[in-house]
Amino acid sequence: xxxxxxxxxxxxxxxxxxxxxxxxxxxxxxxxxxxxxxxxxxxxxxxxxxxxxxxxxxxxxxxxxxxxxxxxxxxxxxxxxxxxxxxxxxxxxxxxxxxxxxxxxxxxxxxxxxxxxxxxxxxxxxxxxxxxxxxxxxxxxxxxxxxxxxxxxxxxxxxxxxxxxxxxxxxxxxxxxxxxxxxxxxxxxxxxxxxxxxxxxxxxxxxxxxxxxxxxxxxxxxxxxxxxxxxxxxxxxxxxxxxxxxxxxxxxxxxxxxxxxxxxxxxxxxxxxxxxxxxxxxxxxxxxxxxxxxxxxx
Amino acid sequence: xxxxxxxxxxxxxxxxxxxxxxxxxxxxxxxxxxxxxxxxxxxxxxxxxxxxxxxxxxxxxxxxxxxxxxxxxxxxxxxxxxxxxxxxxxxxxxxxxxxxxxxxxxxxxxxxxxxxxxxxxxxxxxxxxxxxxxxxxxxxxxxxxxxxxxxxxxxxxxxxxxxxxxxxxxxxxxxxxxxxxxxxxxxxxxxxxxxxxxxxxxxxxxxxxxxxxxxxxxxxxxxxxxxxxxxxxxxxxxxxxxxxxxxxxxxxxxxxxxxxxxxxxxxx
Numbered sequence: 001x002x003x004x005x006x007x008x009x010x011x012x013x014x015x016x017x018x019x020x021x022x023x024x025x026x027x028x029x030x031x032x033x034x035x036x037x038x039x040x041x042x043x044x045x046x047x048x049x050x051x052x053x054x055x056x057x058x059x060x061x062x063x064x065x066x067x068x069x070x071x072x073x074x075x076x077x078x079x080x081x082x083x084x085x086x087x088x089x090x091x092x093x094x095x096x097x098x099x100x101x102x103x104x105x106x107x108x109x110x111x112x113x114x115x116x117x118x119x120x121x122x123x124x125x126x127x128x129x130x131x132x133x134x135x136x137x138x139x140x141x142x143x144x145x146x147x148x149x150x151x152x153x154x155x156x157x158x159x160x161x162x163x164x165x166x167x168x169x170x171x172x173x174x175x176x177x178x179x180x181x182x183x184x185x186x187x188x189x190x191x192x193x194x195x196x197x198x199x200x201x202x203x204x205x206x207x208x209x210x211x212x213x214x215x216x217x218x219x220x221x222x223x224x225x226x227x228x229x230x231x232x233x234x235x236x237x238x239x240x241x242x243x244x245x246x247x248x249x250x251x252x253x254x255x256x257x258x259x260x261x262x263x264x265x266x267x268x269x270x271x272x273x274x275x276x277x278x279x280x281x282x283x284x285x286x287x288x289x290x291x292x293x294x295x296x297x298x
Numbered sequence: 299x300x301x302x303x304x305x306x307x308x309x310x311x312x313x314x315x316x317x318x319x320x321x322x323x324x325x326x327x328x329x330x331x332x333x334x335x336x337x338x339x340x341x342x343x344x345x346x347x348x349x350x351x352x353x354x355x356x357x358x359x360x361x362x363x364x365x366x367x368x369x370x371x372x373x374x375x376x377x378x379x380x381x382x383x384x385x386x387x388x389x390x391x392x393x394x395x396x397x398x399x400x401x402x403x404x405x406x407x408x409x410x411x412x413x414x415x416x417x418x419x420x421x422x423x424x425x426x427x428x429x430x431x432x433x434x435x436x437x438x439x440x441x442x443x444x445x446x447x448x449x450x451x452x453x454x455x456x457x458x459x460x461x462x463x464x465x466x467x468x469x470x471x472x473x474x475x476x477x478x479x480x481x482x483x484x485x486x487x488x489x490x491x492x493x494x495x496x497x498x499x500x501x502x503x504x505x506x507x508x509x510x511x512x513x514x515x516x517x518x519x520x521x522x523x524x525x526x527x528x529x530x531x532x533x534x535x536x537x538x539x540x541x542x543x544x545x546x547x548x549x550x551x552x553x554x555x556x557x558x559x560x561x562x563x564x565x566x
Contacts, residue, residue: 060523100514106465116534117535118525118533130536148468
């Protein structure tokens with residue numbers, strides 16, 4: 001039976017043990033479902049539990065209670081074998097923040113082969129997968145390079161290729177652009193979007209950059225271990241005050257438009273995310289105003 | 299500054315020796331070392347020394363580089379030679395200085411020893427260290443030692459550790475550079491004072507470096523787990539090593555060379 005959702009969480013709870021034996025709740029009664037092939041951004045300020053959520057999704061951390069169903073398999077059941085966990089990790093790949101701390105081998109293609117090698121794939125097929133993965137991240141010419149010769153964005157693309165070579169259904173990016181310069185960030189974001197569109201890989205993008213979140217189909221805003229908002233980027237970012245109340249910013253363009261609406265009283269739409277849209281809106285606004293002034297002068 | 303350090307002594311090239319299978323090179327080195335120590339007459343020593351230079355020519359490694367390696371062991375060579383000259387007794391007395399007697403045998407022995415060390419250094423460096431990248435060497439060692447797994451020796455784990463160490467040395471060097479600059483900017487002084495003071499000045503570099511290395515290790519472990527790493531069991535490898543005709547030829551040449559040297563022992 002084909003499942004519509006790649007990840008389904010029901011009433012997930014997780015707490016970290018504190019030194020004095022107590023428990024510090026990080027994820028509280030979280031329920032959500034991620035549709036296959038979607039591009040979901042998870043936003044939240046530090047300590048909102050977004051990274052913990054990612055680690056729960058491939059069982060690096062085990063939830064205290066609640067159920068987690070990945071690809072139709074309940075991974076929180078008691079009799080889960082080690083093989084099931086590896087199967088889960090193959091399906092749900094993860095790319096972390098620091099590109100240096102994810103690369104294992106001294107040669108790019110050897111590193112990409114690391115995952116498939118662990119899965120016990122026959123050598124010929126690994127070769128084919130590595131070549132495919134290199135093409136998917138546009139790094140074919142760097143196959144024989146050492147990771148130390150690459151830029152941050154390039155290293156992160158290699159880390160992504162290493163995950164792609166395991167043929168996952170879903171990739172979780174845990175602040176994967178946070179340590180990159182603007183060029184590196186653009187490279188990585190472009191790669192992520194392409195994987196989602198062309199390979200149909202479900203993407204869970206954990207980020208604190210608003211301009212990255214607006215590219216998603218859906219934005220989940222986390223606050224203190226709970227889902228605060230869950231909607232399309234357009235609708236989420238139109239709730240400027242609510243976002244600001246949990247310590248998040250909205251994209252600059254949205255902020256500008258919002259101020260024009262509330263502070264200056266212009267009647268323009270609130271759900272503007274891209275600068276191109278804003279330019280259009282401001283143009284029409286300007287023309288309307290000019291017309292009015294022209295008319296008054298006459 | 300620190301970045302200029304080259305890892306190991308690998309000298310990239312395109313010679314036959316570079317292209318040999320790393321496993322075969324490990325076997326060849328063992329045969330070569332046995333041959334060197336089997337030699338015990340002037341003719342075989344001439345042959346051994348000549349073979350070392352032939353290997354050097356085949357490898358196309360600049361002689362200057364190898365001589366630099368020899369310079370490093372010059373002291374050991376001189377020391378062994380001196381000991382051999384003064385402490386070997388024999389039949390042909392050359393010089394009698396009372397307590398010290400120098401015999402013809404001592405001098406021959408010293409010369410033999412020097413030839414041995416020189417051949418050993420040239421042989422191992424052109425056969426292995428200069429012509430094999432560290433990663434190929436680790437790989438070769440893992441495969442050569444693989445049978446030891448039966449004895450519960452963690453061969454795969456050792457080779458994984460080697461690989462990760464090789465991968466992270468440049469990263470950590472870069473980091474050390476950054477920490478040194480950061481501490482200098484805060485007024486740290488690394489270049490004056492006696493040895494003790496200088497060593498002490500390095501503590502503020504070592505502490506953050508270690509903290510960060512542990513942090514990296516932790517993150518790397520999680521990343522490896524996410525990529526389904528669970529030790530050597532059930533693991534396949536993308537690159538498969540196959541012995542080529544050149545490997546077999548080299549093996550035959552090396553074995554015949556050993557046979558000749560051993561045969562010469564019986565003739566003399």
